[in-house]
């Protein structure tokens with residue numbers, strides 16, 4: 150990401166201050182780091198085992214497997230199912246067209262075929278009717294992405310998956326802490342992938358990821374695959390890779406997991422205030438089915454004059470982002486998808502704008518963002 154220093158100088162309300170996020174726990178994080186340094190053991194040790202136990206308990210599932218990052222978590226789920234014979238090269242995986250590129254990369258990396266479908270315009274998430282229409286003889290899996298932190302319609306997708314004997318995989322990289330009827334994101338599908346990239350709801354101080362699943366055989370397979378395909382030292386059952394959550398990041402995450410629920414609660418209050426305070430004929434606010442469904446990783450509004458609104462907010466010192474400017478099927482990396490037409494997805498990418506959001510955003514900053522939105526005058 151390129152950073153324009155002129156822009157940085159003018160920011161009064163940052164999109165997300167990672168320094169502020171981690172400063173709240175500096176003493177605990179430093180104590181945990183010291184514990185790891187002094188232990189003399191840095192990969193596949195006690196911190197990882199403890200974090201996996203704690204994160205599985207948090208998610209309400211049997212197994213957590215720590216891996217190098219969120220993309221690897223997604224990819225290893227598919228790879229695990231390939232090793233188990235549930236899915237084979239050339240099979241199709243249905244994926245929302247408006248997701249982050251990693252959801253697609255995990256599929257194509259495994260020589261599977263991503264089949265992008267339109268989202269539901271109100272929730273930005275998979276539309277079960279569009280998923281149903283895309284199911285064909287080679288479909289093996291549905292990848293539900295809880296985009297921006299809001300749980301996809303998992304009961305409807307689970308019913309579809311059951312009826313058509315498909316795997317249901319959750320990309321929960323943005324949805325730590327989202328719930329439905331008290332059940333957490335990551336507990337609805339056959340397996341779920343989480344990212345602990347520093348900006349996520351639960352962020353490490355570096356890269357990290359995890360798979361959650363109740364499937365003991367899959368968890369064992371992924372545990373071997375992340376470590377050169379080995380379950381016993383120097384015996385290699387599979388052609389695995391090296392993708393592990395190291396001790397330092399596991400220790401950081403154990404500290405931060407304790408505060409995840411409080412952070413999500415703060416995100417909900419910020420979103421509530423944005424939704425009450427912003428009333429503008431040109432701004433379409435995100436819709437929420439039920440409060441607990443949304444963990445508010447991002448607060449994404451729609452505006453047909455998005456670029457003008459972004460410039461207006463920038464002129465008021467407010468930093469915003471676009472998630473995402475170009476859909477996967479329009480990226481140079483995917484010439485194979487150039488024929489795909491997804492008018493709604495394409496329109497969303499032109500209209501979406503993410504406001505500052507995070508657990509350390511202050512009330513006065515939220516009010517400033519609201520006032521700046523309200524003062525937006527749509528250019529002719």
Ligand SMILES: *Cc1c(COP(=O)(O)O)cnc(C)c1O
Nearest residue numbers: 218219220249251322323344346
């Ligand atoms: C961040 C993210 C990923 C990838 O996670 P990394 O840890 O950055 O590899 C995957 N899917 C979605 C929806 C994400 O937001």
